[in-house]
Amino acid sequence: MSSAPAASSPTVKGQVSAAEWQTRVDLAACYRLVALNGWDDLIFTHISAKVPGTDDFLINPYGLMFHEITASSLVKVDQAGNKRMDSPYEINPAGYTIHSAIHEVRHDVTCVLHTHTAAGVAVAAQKQGVLPISQQSIFVLSSLAYHAYEGVALNHEEKARLQADLGDKNFLMLHNHGLLTCGGTIADTFLMMFTFQRACEIQVLAQSGGVELIAIDAPILAGAKAMVAAVTKSAQGMGGALAWPALLRKLDSQDPGYKS
Helix, strand or coil: CCCCHHHCCCCCHHHCCHHHHHHHHHHHHHHHHHHHCCCCECCECEEEEECCCCCCEEECCCCCCHHHCCCCCCEEECCCCCECCCCCCCCCHHHHHHHHHHHHHCCCCCEEEEECCHHHHHHHCCCCCCCCCCHHHHHHHCCEEEECCCCCCCCCCHHHHHHHHHCCCCEEEECCCEEEEEECCHHHHHHHHHHHHHHHHHHHHHHHCCCCCCCCCHHHHHCHHHHHHHHHCCCCCCCHHHHHHHHHHHHHHHCHHHHC
């Protein structure tokens, strides 16, 4: 897989700090991993990451597919959506609304990842949301919030409601819309989405069997946070650092262009 000519951007490595460049590389990798897993939606949906030491964040150039995105093509904006560096690309206005809302109030969050996958939207359309029927679901249910659909996220007045619904949770189901995860690192945020997506896929498959499902017992769900910490070896987040180096090795073997 190689980037299309339209995605080529002059390197900005020499114009940014080492910390920002590393964030750009990791965020571009995250975009390509989303594409590699088939979670992308053409040029739509979005992933953002805070620029270290600032209130600015990086987000995808609107018009590029996820497998085209590079560290240099990411667009840096401030909380008001103004570009902080020259870029030939604009940003998705709905993406700005959602991501700026979260970055504005969740200072523990570095990365926000949003998808429109078929399984994710299918579960987001169900009144009961995520069901406690799989091991994956208990990771999600340990920190899950819901947000009602208000149409395409272009109304900035929705930001306050989204912030209130998310609260201190790290998984957000946007009813009739899709999935969102947020975490302290790009690696954690990606791993959370992997788990969220898999829980939704399992739920849809289980429901398609047309038989009664086995719910996980309430005492097990009540201890979910402790179990998550034990499995991930992290009291905070999902322990994405354990999986991230392996994910990058896989990406480097198939689609290494994200680093440019």
